[in-house]
Amino acid sequence: MTTLQDTEFSRQFSAKLAGRRFPFSGQWELTCRCNLRCVMCYTDCFNTPDMIRQELSLAEIIRIMDEIQEEGCLELCLTGGEPLARRDFLDVYTYAKEKGFLVTVFTNGTLITEAIANHWFRCPPSMIEISFHGLTRESFERITQGPGSYERCLEGIRLIRERNLPLTLKTTGMTVNRDEVLKIKNFVEYLGTAGGKKVHYKFGAEIRSRLDGSENVYQHQLSAEEIDKIERADEDFWVERRRQDRLSAQRQLRGEGLCGGGHNKFHIDAYGQLQLCSGNRRQSYDLRHGSFQEGFYRFLPRFPCPYRQPLAQQELLSIETRRHPGTAKEGA
Numbered sequence: 444m445t446t447l448q449d450t451e452f453s454r455q456f457s458a459k460l461a462g463r464r465f466p467f468s469g470q471w472e473l474t475c476r477c478n479l480r481c482v483m484c485y486t487d488c489f490n491t492p493d494m495i496r497q498e499l500s501l502a503e504i505i506r507i508m509d510e511i512q513e514e515g516c517l518e519l520c521l522t523g524g525e526p527l528a529r530r531d532f533l534d535v536y537t538y539a540k541e542k543g544f545l546v547t548v549f550t551n552g553t554l555i556t557e558a559i560a561n562h563w564f565r566c567p568p569s570m571i572e573i574s575f576h577g578l579t580r581e582s583f584e585r586i587t588q589g590p591g592s593y594e595r596c597l598e599g600i601r602l603i604r605e606r607n608l609p610l611t612l613k614t615t616g617m618t619v620n621r622d623e624v625l626k627i628k629n630f631v632e633y634l635g636t637a638g639g640k641k642v643h644y645k646f647g648a649e650i651r652s653r654l655d656g657s658e659n660v661y662q663h664q665l666s667a668e669e670i671d672k673i674e675r676a677d678e679d680f681w682v683e684r685r686r687q688d689r690l691s692a693q694r695q696l697r698g699e700g701l702c703g704g705g706h707n708k709f710h711i712d713a714y715g716q717l718q719l720c721s722g723n724r725r726q727s728y729d730l731r732h733g734s735f736q737e738g739f740y741r742f743l744p745r746f747p748c749p750y751r752q753p754l755a756q757q758e759l760l761s762i763e764t765r766r767h768p769g770t771a772k773e774g775a
């Protein structure tokens with residue numbers, strides 16, 4: 444999901460915690476605003492003036508961030524919607540850096556300006572992850588529904604690479620781009636050989652219900668067989684698939700479910716609701732009216748997740764298990 448979670452450091456840190464609950468890593472959906480309207484987007488339905496008015500203010504974000512830091516959190520992923528669509532994004536970002544968090548930014552790349560890239564150069568994030576779902580203008584904008592977004596995204600990528608900032612491009616595989624995924628990966632590899640820092644690449648295929656509950660996004664979803672075919676066609680994808688499966692199996696065997704949601708990870712939505720993860724918003728704790736400490740330690744452990752059944756009740760490593768809705772957000 445974010446930069447630290449799969450590292451040796453993360454594994455050793457988790458071992459030292461010896462199962463103790465600790466808010467190691469958080470994902471924060473700063474806004475549902477976005478300048479694009481991607482066909483599979485689950486936050487777009489709340490990209491309305493009325494919902495935007497209800498989002499956390501900068502003062503509220505700062506107060507909550509202070510509390511998160513006091514509890515020892517190391518890593519924050521700032522996402523959206525499009526986080527750069529918040530006019531105060533750089534204030535939020537800079538404050539997070541000043542508090543000492545390792546900050547990852549998920550963005551669609553189209554709002555990255557010289558000023559933002561220069562700011563990141565002076566005060567760099569741990570990782571910038573840009574959604575890149577199509578290799579040509581036509582396929583890219585068929586997904587984003589934003590005329591000009593292809594060029595703007597490429598310009599954002601150029602600004603980041605020019606400054607040698609850490610960059611990951613990522614693609615959500617869908618019916619509309621299934622034949623392009625491997626070509627996009629080749630393009631990213633080419634970027635890595637064209638000078639400058641290596642550009643990382645992530646492939647996912649997760650589609651989620653929209654936040655208002657509507658499910659018309661699933662028309663774009665690949666079947667399990669189609670995902671399997673893409674992953675088997677590329678050695679890196681297949682190695683990563685098997686690695687993820689092994690990690691899931693180990694977590695299951697340790698009785699930890701599929702993730703650390705509520706145990707050492709958490710999610711906060713644009714309205715200050717603390718949740719287990721971005722894919723499970725069945726229950727929330729309102730950080731506007733309570734403290735992060737109380738929410739994380741007293742409430743999250745009680746929140747339900749249907750994907751946390753005992754091992755025997757799940758088809759361990761089955762495709763359905765792998766495609767549960769709580770993994771990384773693939774869009775910005």
Ligand code: SF4
Nearest residue numbers: 477481484524774775
């Ligand atoms: S997927 Fe990301 S870039 Fe696309 S509309 Fe949603 S928030 Fe914006």
Ligand code: SF4
Nearest residue numbers: 702704719720748769
């Ligand atoms: S949906 Fe998945 S990631 Fe989210 S809390 Fe449940 S098991 Fe964890």
